[in-house]
Amino acid sequence: MISLRGLGKRYGARTVVDDLSLEVKPGAVTGFLGPNGAGKSTTMRLILGLDRPTAGTALIGGVPYHRIRNPLRTVGALLDARALHPGRSGQAHLTAMARSNGIARSRVAEVLETVGLGEAARKRAGALSLGMSQRLGIAGALLGDPEVLMFDEPVNGLDPDGVRWVRHLMRSLADEGRTVFVSSHLMSEMQLTADHLVVIGKGRLIMDAPLAEVIARSSLTAVVVRTPHAAGLSARLDTAGIRWERLGENELVATGVAIERVGDLAHEAGIRLHELRTREASLEQAYQELTAGSVEYGARRAGA
Numbered sequence: 654m655i656s657l658r659g660l661g662k663r664y665g666a667r668t669v670v671d672d673l674s675l676e677v678k679p680g681a682v683t684g685f686l687g688p689n690g691a692g693k694s695t696t697m698r699l700i701l702g703l704d705r706p707t708a709g710t711a712l713i714g715g716v717p718y719h720r721i722r723n724p725l726r727t728v729g730a731l732l733d734a735r736a737l738h739p740g741r742s743g744q745a746h747l748t749a750m751a752r753s754n755g756i757a758r759s760r761v762a763e764v765l766e767t768v769g770l771g772e773a774a775r776k777r778a779g780a781l782s783l784g785m786s787q788r789l790g791i792a793g794a795l796l797g798d799p800e801v802l803m804f805d806e807p808v809n810g811l812d813p814d815g816v817r818w819v820r821h822l823m824r825s826l827a828d829e830g831r832t833v834f835v836s837s838h839l840m841s842e843m844q845l846t847a848d849h850l851v852v853i854g855k856g857r858l859i860m861d862a863p864l865a866e867v868i869a870r871s872s873l874t875a876v877v878v879r880t881p882h883a884a885g886l887s888a889r890l891d892t893a894g895i896r897w898e899r900l901g902e903n904e905l906v907a908t909g910v911a912i913e914r915v916g917d918l919a920h921e922a923g924i925r926l927h928e929l930r931t932r933e934a935s936l937e938q939a940y941q942e943l944t945a946g947s948v949e950y951g952a953r954r955a956g957a
Contacts, residue, residue, distance in 0.1 A: 654678055654832055655700060655801060659709030662695055662856075669695045671856035672709070677834045679800070682827045684847035684864070685836040688944050692856040693836045694732065697805055701730055713801055725754040728801040729794030734786040734809070739779025743770060743789045746778060747796060756797055764792040769818075783810030791822070801832040808842060820846045840937035844868075852940065854947020864936070871942055873934035876907045876915045879927045889922045890915075906932065 655677035662670040670692045677683045687693050698704040700711045702718035713721065713728050721727050737746050747761045765774050768788040773781070781789065787810055794802055804823075808816045823846050827833045837843050843850070843864075850867050852860040860867055868874060880886055883903050890897045890907055895915075897907040907915055912931050919926050 654714060655803075655834060656712045656715070657696075657700070657709065658712075660696070660699060660706055660711055661708035662692075662699060662704060663707045669856050670699065670706075673853065673856070673858055674709075675851055675858060675861050677832055677851070678849075679832040680827060680830050681848040682823045682833045682835060682846055683849045683851060684843040685834060685851050685853075686838075686840075686843065686940060686944075687853040687859075688947055690855075691853050691944075691947065693853065694805055695856075696853070697730070697732060697803055697834075697836065700803065701728070701732070703732075723754040723797070725750065725756065725797030725799065727797070727799050728803065729797060729799040730803040730805075731787070731790040731794045731807055732803075732805045734783065734790040737778050737789075740777055742775045742777055743781070743792070744774040746789070747793060750793055750796055754797055760796060760798075764795045767795060768792045784812060784815055787811055788815070791819070799831075801834075802826055803834045805836045806838070807835065808837065808839065816842065840935070840940055844936035852943050854944050857947075859943050859947065867943070868934055868936060868939050871934035871939035872908060873938050873942075874908075875932045876910060876912045877904065877928070877930050877932050878907065878915060878919070879904045879929075880919070880924055881927070882924045885922060886919055886924050889918050889924070893918055903927070 657673050657675050660670055660673040673696065685693055695704065699706050700713065700718065711717065718724060744761060744765065747764065748758060751758060751761055765771050768791050770785065770788050770792065773785060787807060791807060794804065808819050811819065820842065823833055823835060847864050849863050850860060878886060881903055883905055887897060887905060895907050895910045897905050900906050912929060916929055
């Protein structure tokens with residue numbers, strides 16, 4: 654488990670991470686979301702001891718990273734797929750990592766096969782494509798068979814098959830009871846992969862909740878009702894203080910209310926329904942609502 658308590662980081666007068674407190678629990682894929690400049694990469698660096706916090710603590714399994722003996726056996730991470738010597742082969746790179754943490758050399762071959770780089774293992778890292786570099790970085794994260802895994806934009810440069818492979822890998826790692834913490838800007842992929850979401854903006858926590866709850870809280874998530882008694886149902890919704898609008902002669906959409914509540918109100922009023930369903934917002938829509946006030950580097954729309 655990863656635990657952050659009042660974590661903060663300043664660079665001069667600029668606060669990059671601001672009083673961040675949360676827990677990333679095992680057995681789930683936790684997506685880490687936020688606009689560019691929100692502090693996601695800095696937070697991950699603080700967890701891994703690559704930067705020193707200005708305030709608070711970051712713990713892995715109850716201890717700071719620098720106190721973990723043979724850390725690759727506890728936590729595996731991919732922060733920058735290109736951060737390795739370009740003249741060294743992937744196999745040599747992983748072998749050096751294994752030796753530094755007392756990991757058997759046979760494990761290098763295992764993880765290279767796992768990520769699909771068995772035949773490319775002897776290529777120089779500088780000759781690898783971005784997608785192959787990402788696979789090598791993932792192999793490094795898996796090398797020590799750790800209980801905690803952290804990935805910063807792991808699908809960058811991967812083709813659709815590679816993206817699908819990463820998705821299944823994350824899910825399988827979580828299903829094994831591991832802690833999986835994944836930063837990404839691909840909302841559609843996060844909606845398919847994550848169980849839980851942590852959203853930050855300008856270094857501050859905006860949301861820490863299950864994926865389904867984040868989507869359900871969106872104002873674009875609504876209950877659609879089709880009934881021959883639309884006038885009666887709309888009056889009942891007004892009485893209950895529920896926002897609604899007309900979609901058609903026999904169709905209404907209610908917002909800010911659970912589908913069960915609408916069904917109960919219709920039943921109590923003796924109103925026959927022909928359709929009752931939830932129209933969910935996408936994660937992208939929910940995310941844009943959450944972070945609307947936290948975008949620091951927004952581009953002007955074409956034609957504006």
